[in-house]
Amino acid sequence: MGQGEGGNAVSALRPSNLPKLAVCPCYESNPVAGPAAERGTLLDTAFRAELLGLEERFVIANKLTADEIAAVSWSVSMVRAMSGRERVLAREDDCRVKILNLTGTADAIVPMKFTHFDLKTGARRNYREQMAAYALGLMGAHFASSWTAHLLFCDQREIETHKFTYEEAHAIVDQVVKSFHDPAKKPNPCEYCGWCAKADTCPARLAMVGETLTVTEPGFDFDALLADPEKLGRFLAASAVVEDFRERAKKIATERLKTGGVVPGWKLVTRKGSEFVDCETVGHHIQRMGFGPVLNAYGNLSAAKFRDLWSQRMPSEKPFPEEAVKHAAPSTYLKQSKTKPN
Numbered sequence: 001m002g003q004g005e006g007g008n009a010v011s012a013l014r015p016s017n018l019p020k021l022a023v024c025p026c027y028e029s030n031p032v033a034g035p036a037a038e039r040g041t042l043l044d045t046a047f048r049a050e051l052l053g054l055e056e057r058f059v060i061a062n063k064l065t066a067d068e069i070a071a072v073s074w075s076v077s078m079v080r081a082m083s084g085r086e087r088v089l090a091r092e093d094d095c096r097v098k099i100l101n102l103t104g105t106a107d108a109i110v111p112m113k114f115t116h117f118d119l120k121t122g123a124r125r126n127y128r129e130q131m132a133a134y135a136l137g138l139m140g141a142h143f144a145s146s147w148t149a150h151l152l153f154c155d156q157r158e159i160e161t162h163k164f165t166y167e168e169a170h171a172i173v174d175q176v177v178k179s180f181h182d183p184a185k186k187p188n189p190c191e192y193c194g195w196c197a198k199a200d201t202c203p204a205r206l207a208m209v210g211e212t213l214t215v216t217e218p219g220f221d222f223d224a225l226l227a228d229p230e231k232l233g234r235f236l237a238a239s240a241v242v243e244d245f246r247e248r249a250k251k252i253a254t255e256r257l258k259t260g261g262v263v264p265g266w267k268l269v270t271r272k273g274s275e276f277v278d279c280e281t282v283g284h285h286i287q288r289m290g291f292g293p294v295l296n297a298y299g300n301l302s303a304a305k306f307r308d309l310w311s312q313r314m315p316s317e318k319p320f321p322e323e324a325v326k327h328a329a330p331s332t333y334l335k336q337s338k339t340k341p342n
């Protein structure tokens with residue numbers, strides 16, 4: 001997965017950053033790993049330990065939820081099924097990859113099949129450039145002219161496969177490296193800004209904020225903006241950046257007011273806590289009230305929570321009833337799709 005990879009700790013140019021640098025050549029990873037990255041590292045460690053059959057896998061499994069254990073087991077079973085009887089390398093030292101001047105670590109390599117696997121947690125994203133970098137290094141190390149990368153999206157139980165020839169992988173990595181070193185490179189506000197170390201100071205984002213604040217002055221013709229798809233798209237993109245800054249500013253202002261500081265025009269308000277009855281009390285009365293009406297009032301349980309409860313409360317030989325998992329109707333939301341500026 002590539003946590004902590006790279007020859008130079010401060011360099012943004014490392015395989016795991018290539019997908020972000022392909023969109024914004026000025027991206028710089030935040031040195032503070034967020035909870036999502038920490039979870040990724042933990043599941044990655046569990047995946048390696050399970051593949052290698054290490055004793056410590058039991059200790060690691062204690063830190064995971066039942067759903068996470070199931071996600072890791074699924075990933076391991078995919079590697080086993082796809083590698084057949086071939087040897088799978090999973091020790092970090094065996095999976096280290098050198099590419100041009102970059103270094104990274106693949107999650108599992110099957111040299112005889114010219115294949116590697118990379119475990120991914122969280123939302124499905126683009127990892128093509130990172131996979132191209134690993135493929136390039138592994139082709140060099142294993143004297144191969146083509147290479148296959150399997151991305152294991154363990155939370156979704158989905159596999160995405162990328163096949164590269166040496167030339168293809170080289171061209172993909174080279175393009176990102178060149179744009180990273182381009183002295184005229186420009187920041188490109190994108191979906192990765194929230195993770196970027198420059199999020200609060202980036203001139204491109206500050207310019208977007210300036211643009212949005214200017215258009216909201218008197219005389220701003222909102223109807224005309226709504227009628228023009230081009231202007232509407234730009235306004236939404238700029239507003240998203242303003243919203244991001246607003247969230248960060250709210251945190252700082254709250255902290256300042258809590259510690260006795262002043263933010264003119266703003267104050268902290270304490271809301272009355274909502275009323276509730278704790279679950280022990282409900283349990284005490286549930287027999288008389290009837291399980292059905294009480295459970296109905298509680299509503300549906302997420303599949304992950306039910307899985308967790310099942311693994312804790314049911315005998316291990318009782319398989320989880322997959323048919324009990326229902327899917328809510330899909331919902332529609334607006335997502336920014338254009339990541340390159342005009």
Ligand code: SF4
Pocket residue numbers: 024025026027028187188189190192193194196197198199200202203204205
């Ligand atoms: S904040 Fe966004 S646009 Fe600016 S350098 Fe970082 S990723 Fe690029």
